[in-house]
Amino acid sequence: MPPPVAVRLRAPAPALLAPAARPGSRLRATASGPRGGGGVRRRAVASEKPPAVAEKAGGGGGAEGEDCTYDAIVVGSGIGGLVAATQLAAKGARVLVLEKYLIPGGSSGYYRRDGFTFDVGSSVMFGFSDKGNLNLITQALQAVGRKMEVLPDPSTVHFHLPGDLSVLVHRKYEDFVNELISKFPHEKEGILKFYGICWKIFNSLNSLELKSLEEPLYLFGQFFQKPLECLTLAYYLPQNAGDIAHKFIKDQKLLSFIDAECFIVSTVNALQTPMINASMVLCDRHFGGINYPVGGVGGIATSLADGLVEKGSEIRYKANVTNVILENGKAVGVRLSNGKEFFAKTVISNATRWDTFGKLLKDKDLPEEEKNFQKNYVKAPSFLSIHMGVKASVLPAGTDCHHFVLEDDWNNLEKPYGSIFLSIPTVLDPSLAPEGHHILHIFTTAGIEDWEGLSRKEYEDKKEVVANEIIRRLEKKLFPGLQDSIVLKEVGSPKTHRRFLARNDGTYGPMPRGKPKGLLAMPFNTTSIDGLYCVGDSCFPGQGVIAVAFSGIMCAHRVAADIGLEQRSPVLDAGLLGLLRWFRTLA
Numbered sequence: 001m002p003p004p005v006a007v008r009l010r011a012p013a014p015a016l017l018a019p020a021a022r023p024g025s026r027l028r029a030t031a032s033g034p035r036g037g038g039g040v041r042r043r044a045v046a047s048e049k050p051p052a053v054a055e056k057a058g059g060g061g062g063a064e065g066e067d068c069t070y071d072a073i074v075v076g077s078g079i080g081g082l083v084a085a086t087q088l089a090a091k092g093a094r095v096l097v098l099e100k101y102l103i104p105g106g107s108s109g110y111y112r113r114d115g116f117t118f119d120v121g122s123s124v125m126f127g128f129s130d131k132g133n134l135n136l137i138t139q140a141l142q143a144v145g146r147k148m149e150v151l152p153d154p155s156t157v158h159f160h161l162p163g164d165l166s167v168l169v170h171r172k173y174e175d176f177v178n179e180l181i182s183k184f185p186h187e188k189e190g191i192l193k194f195y196g197i198c199w200k201i202f203n204s205l206n207s208l209e210l211k212s213l214e215e216p217l218y219l220f221g222q223f224f225q226k227p228l229e230c231l232t233l234a235y236y237l238p239q240n241a242g243d244i245a246h247k248f249i250k251d252q253k254l255l256s257f258i259d260a261e262c263f264i265v266s267t268v269n270a271l272q273t274p275m276i277n278a279s280m281v282l283c284d285r286h287f288g289g290i291n292y293p294v295g296g297v298g299g300i301a302t303s304l305a306d307g308l309v310e311k312g313s314e315i316r317y318k319a320n321v322t323n324v325i326l327e328n329g330k331a332v333g334v335r336l337s338n339g340k341e342f343f344a345k346t347v348i349s350n351a352t353r354w355d356t357f358g359k360l361l362k363d364k365d366l367p368e369e370e371k372n373f374q375k376n377y378v379k380a381p382s383f384l385s386i387h388m389g390v391k392a393s394v395l396p397a398g399t400d401c402h403h404f405v406l407e408d409d410w411n412n413l414e415k416p417y418g419s420i421f422l423s424i425p426t427v428l429d430p431s432l433a434p435e436g437h438h439i440l441h442i443f444t445t446a447g448i449e450d451w452e453g454l455s456r457k458e459y460e461d462k463k464e465v466v467a468n469e470i471i472r473r474l475e476k477k478l479f480p481g482l483q484d485s486i487v488l489k490e491v492g493s494p495k496t497h498r499r500f501l502a503r504n505d506g507t508y509g510p511m512p513r514g515k516p517k518g519l520l521a522m523p524f525n526t527t528s529i530d531g532l533y534c535v536g537d538s539c540f541p542g543q544g545v546i547a548v549a550f551s552g553i554m555c556a557h558r559v560a561a562d563i564g565l566e567q568r569s570p571v572l573d574a575g576l577l578g579l580l581r582w583f584r585t586l587a
């Protein structure tokens with residue numbers, strides 16, 4: 001029986017504070033508490049034997065004189081970093097993950113307050129089913145012998161849009177498409193054609209074995225085995241969802257609906273959303289469905305971290321990487337804020353590309369490739385997030401889990417605070433809140449510039465005012481009496497996201513500067529620095545938990561080939577990597 005909840009309003013407390021305990025599984029944080037300086041390379045590594053873990057590390061726990069250099073160091077334990085690390089560990093590599101925070105997961109982490117378990121960010125889980133090739137979260141867990149119980153969500157999201165347009169995205173595709181056609185009967189053909197192309201792309205994706213598109217033996221192998229599917233993907237790779245929607249649909253309101261469909265997964269409209277990404281999410285929600293992990297999203301990262309350790313690799317918390325160490329232009333290790341150094345054959349950064357090249361390599365000129373990336377992409381806005389515990393009686397029976405609210409004016413879709421995302425995970429998993437209560441996780445886009453230069457008091461007051469206005473809007477649109485039902489409230493600003501997730505300006509990833517050529521300009525995992533790789537949402541295919549999981553799988557495959565754990569052809573590598581680099585300059 002969960003403990004009773006004290007009525008307590010805590011507006012100013014940052015939403016992403018240290019967890020009180022972790023959901024689902026047992027905690028084995030090897031909080032590094034690094035001591036002393038770096039010293040010479042081998043000694044520095046040898047002295048870094050983590051308690052309880054190094055003994056299990058096989059091939060080199062750290063006794064002096066042994067060669068205990070790691071195969072890979074991963075900077076950051078977001079889902080991108082953890083998937084790269086666990087995939088490599090499953091292939092036999094010895095990996096060290098260094099995480100600045102106290103627990104793994106980054107924006108897919110969790111925290112607990114007064115009996116409530118809150119998801120920090122991610123709450124809508126794609127790729128978590130038991131079928132097909134695109135269930136990348138399920139596969140990532142399986143690779144390290146883990147499986148999580150999931151709760152199928154009967155819908156993906158309930159849209160509440162201008163002109164009282166209400167659309168529920170049912171789990172079953174036919175139910176969704178029939179509901180949409182009932183709202184836009186004159187556009188039946190256009191609707192079926194647009195979503196039909198999404199399915200064509202999704203089915204092509206789902207037929208491939210997903211590995212690194214930067215590894216030629218695999219890529220050519222896939223072209224050989226599935227030529228039609230690969231050509232379909234190559235054809236749609238440089239295209240955007242909005243252009244395809246405009247070909248078949250004329251009704252402006254329906255086109256705006258498709259903008260909203262894209263916005264919730266890309267924070268930009270359909271004309272700026274790559275068609276492959278749109279197809280992935282618009283179909284996986286019906287194919288595998290949206291599935292919520294029992295105990296909360298934080299369980300995914302903790303399960304991956306546990307699995308990683310069981311495979312003989314390591315993860316250290318409170319380990320703030322400040323520099324990537326280069327030797328003759330090659331990345332050979334990292335330095336922490338306390339001066340400790342660790343060395344490895346390869347370094348994988350799960351920090352954003354802005355943080356990786358702007359902070360971890362600040363003394364180096366920005367490589368041309370990164371200039372090209374920054375020319376094509378800007379930082380997506382951050383979020384204002386409100387985590388609330390409310391009395392269950394405020395929600396009408398049958399309330400859906402996820403909602404998207406844009407009240408009066410389509411023009412507000414992409415504006416800061418314009419639209420509201422709302423997740424109520426306790427609809428699926430009541431164990432996340434004390435009995436008789438629900439969790440409301442509310443977020444809206446917000447830029448860091450709005451929150452800079454304020455005194456402490458001004459900052460706290462502003463959080464309170466902005467959060468109350470969002471709550472007032474939800475009260476008016478969805479839940480009368482909401483304000484009075486609140487028993488716990490924590491507000492996070494873009495500064496909170498910057499601080500606790502170590503993300504430049506609190507950004508949630510890259511956003512195209514203008515109209516992109518689909519995914520063409522998005523960099524993969526290799527960088528122009530030998531031995532340094534990036535993973536996460538500033539890599540192909542972009543924002544989203546399943547997207548960063550794919551980037552982790554791709555990255556691990558490329559790294560494994562480079563360190564001799566997977567097949568490779570140096571000649572073909574040089575050709576393909578050069579060709580892909582050239583492609584990106586065309587975007």
Ligand SMILES: NC(=O)c1ccc[n+]([C@@H]2O[C@H](COP(=O)([O-])OP(=O)(O)OC[C@H]3O[C@@H](n4cnc5c(N)ncnc54)[C@H](O)[C@@H]3O)[C@@H](O)[C@H]2O)c1
Binds near residue numbers: 105
């Ligand atoms: N589905 C949803 O509802 C939802 C909501 C929010 C976020 N998300 C997604 O999650 C994605 C992010 O995943 P990700 O894996 O790219 O990154 P992430 O931000 O989740 O994780 C990065 C991790 O790296 C750590 N880190 C950064 N710099 C470091 C340093 N110098 N030293 C040590 N550690 C450092 C951070 O503390 C963090 O834990 C976002 O793109 C977003 O789309 C999804």
Ligand SMILES: CC(C)=CCC/C(C)=C/C=C/C(C)=C/C=C/C(C)=C/C=C/C=C(C)/C=C/C=C(C)/C=C/C=C(\C)CCC=C(C)C
Binds near residue numbers: 233276281542
């Ligand atoms: C040469 C070359 C390069 C090429 C050739 C051709 C080929 C073969 C190609 C291929 C390709 C591929 C494989 C691709 C792949 C892709 C993928 C996988 C993708 C994916 C994607 C995904 C995504 C984007 C996702 C996203 C998601 C998200 C973001 C989510 C979010 C959510 C949220 C925010 C929530 C909401 C909430 C509410 C409403 C409450």
